[in-house]
Amino acid sequence: MNINIYYGGRGIIDDPTLFVINKMQEILEELRVNVTRYNLYECKNTISMLPQTLKNADGVILATTVEWYGIGGYMYQFLDACWLFGDKEKIAEIYMCPVVMSTTYGEREAKLNLSTAWEILGGLPCSGICGYIENTVTLEMNEQYIGIIEKKAENMYRSINQHIACFPASNQAVKQKIAVPKSNNLTPQETEQLSEYVSDDSYVQRQKQDIRELTSLFRDMLSEEEMDNEEEYLAAFRRAFRSQADFSADYSFDIEEKKKKLIVSVQGPSLECGYGVSEKPDIEMQLGRAAMEDIVNGRMTFQRAFMSGSMKAKGDFKTLRMLDQLFDFEEK
Numbered sequence: 001m002n003i004n005i006y007y008g009g010r011g012i013i014d015d016p017t018l019f020v021i022n023k024m025q026e027i028l029e030e031l032r033v034n035v036t037r038y039n040l041y042e043c044k045n046t047i048s049m050l051p052q053t054l055k056n057a058d059g060v061i062l063a064t065t066v067e068w069y070g071i072g073g074y075m076y077q078f079l080d081a082c083w084l085f086g087d088k089e090k091i092a093e094i095y096m097c098p099v100v101m102s103t104t105y106g107e108r109e110a111k112l113n114l115s116t117a118w119e120i121l122g123g124l125p126c127s128g129i130c131g132y133i134e135n136t137v138t139l140e141m142n143e144q145y146i147g148i149i150e151k152k153a154e155n156m157y158r159s160i161n162q163h164i165a166c167f168p169a170s171n172q173a174v175k176q177k178i179a180v181p182k183s184n185n186l187t188p189q190e191t192e193q194l195s196e197y198v199s200d201d202s203y204v205q206r207q208k209q210d211i212r213e214l215t216s217l218f219r220d221m222l223s224e225e226e227m228d229n230e231e232e233y234l235a236a237f238r239r240a241f242r243s244q245a246d247f248s249a250d251y252s253f254d255i256e257e258k259k260k261k262l263i264v265s266v267q268g269p270s271l272e273c274g275y276g277v278s279e280k281p282d283i284e285m286q287l288g289r290a291a292m293e294d295i296v297n298g299r300m301t302f303q304r305a306f307m308s309g310s311m312k313a314k315g316d317f318k319t320l321r322m323l324d325q326l327f328d329f330e331e332k
Contacts, residue, residue, distance in 0.1 A: 001160060003028055004057045005037040006050070008064035008075030016101040016133035017065045019140060020149055024061065024099070027153040040074035047077045051086035054094060059126070059160045062114050063099035071100070071110045079117050091123045097156045098128035107132055119169045126156050230275045233262060236296040240327040243269040247326075249319045252281035256288040266326060283315035283323075298331030 005025065009015050025035045038050060054060070064075045082091065098114035100107045111130040118125055129152050133139050140146075158164070233255075246268065253262040260275040291310040294300040302323040305311035313320055 001031075001033045001058050001157070002056050003033050003035050003059045003061065003156075003160075004053060005035060005061040005063060006040060006075070006078055007037060008040045008062070008072045008078065010065075010067075011039060011041050014136045015065050016103070016131075016136045016139050017063050017099060019136055020099050020101060020129060021061060021063045023146060023149045024153040024156075027150050028157060031154075031157050033157065040078055044074060044077075047074070048081045048085060050078055051082045054082070054086060054090055057094055059095040059097065059156060060123075061097045061099055061156075062118070064110065064114070066100060066102040066104060066106045066110050068104055069106060071113055075114075079121075082121055086121065088122050091121050093124075095124045095126050095156065095160050097126040097152065098130070100128070100130040102130070102132045103134065105132075124159075124166050126159050127152065230260070233292065233296055234273050236329065237264060237273050237327060238271065240296075240329045241266075241271045242326060242328050243271070244322065244326060245269075247322065249283070249316075249322065250278050250281040251319075251323065252278050252284045253292070254284070254286040255292050258289075281315065282319045283313055285311055285313045285320075287311040296329055298329040302327075 005021055007017070007021060009017050011018070021037070025037065028035050036053070038053065040047060040050075043050060062075065064071045066072075070076075096115075096118040098111045098118075100111040100114065102110070107130040111128055115125045115128065129149065131145075243266075248267045249265075251264040251266075253264070255262060258275070261277065263272075263274060263276055263278045263281070265272040265278075287305065287310060291300070291305050294310075295302060295305060300310070302311070303321060306313055306320065
């Protein structure tokens with residue numbers, strides 16, 4: 001029989017959880033069980049690979065200490081890795097005994113969280129241990145407490161050895177109906193490789209660098225596309241231009257989604273238009289792309305756009321009224 005212990009505490013000397021799992025390991029080894037312990041604080045850079053260690057396990061002990069709230073970050077990371085990279089078919093055959101000692105409030109809730117998480121993963125729960133221990137010495141010197149620990153270890157051994165059945169839990173039904181993430185259809189070998197990549201800091205850094213390079217590439221492509229769009233509407237204004245003798249004016253169009261303004265400068269028979277900045281235009285206008293599309297396609301005049309509120313303007317309104325005479329857009 002093989003049992004793995006996953007310890008999610010910080011490894012401090014007076015941690016009562018360490019005494020409990022040491023005693024349980026001692027009892028299990030007397031029963032000729034192969035016990036392997038994984039201290040998660042020592043494996044924090046490779047936690048995503050630890051689900052691979054479940055392959056040969058018949059049972060696991062998830063042990064943690066509630067120092068202020070909850071089961072702790074290391075244990076959460078391990079359970080996340082089991083959900084993302086673990087072999088669910090294998091986990092369904094593994095019995096789990098939760099061990100939670102508390103130096104503050106919340107050991108019962110933490111024990112329940114461990115059991116619930118393991119059941120959602122599909123595993124089999126065993127009766128665990130939880131308790132509030134203010135001083136580890138009181139735990140070590142109390143024969144009744146030690147007897148409880150020994151009985152729990154023996155019960156776990158008996159459950160695994162006899163393959164004791166468990167009633168189905170409601171969270172399993174919920175998982176089957178709504179909580180199952182979309183399957184990536186990965187083989188066990190691919191899942192193992194993926195977990196190795198996730199735990200490899202150099203691989204993760206290379207991936208981040210590749211993402212940054214792709215982001216920069218797409219940003220440059222968008223900038224080029226934006227440069228191409230700086231020709232938008234210019235040809236339509238040039239085709240529709242009808243010069244007016246002795247008339248000069250500068251128009252500025254602030255079009256929605258355009259970073260630069262469309263500047264139209266009329267000097268008698270000549271026309272200049274482009275995207276940029278005009279220091280002192282005679283008329284400044286603001287309009288949406290849809291309104292500009294209607295105007296250049298002949299579906300609406302400048303005057304109508306202004307009167308309907310589709311276009312806002314400030315400046316010399318006599319000059320504004322000249323726009324429809326200067327530009328005769330044909331309806332398309």
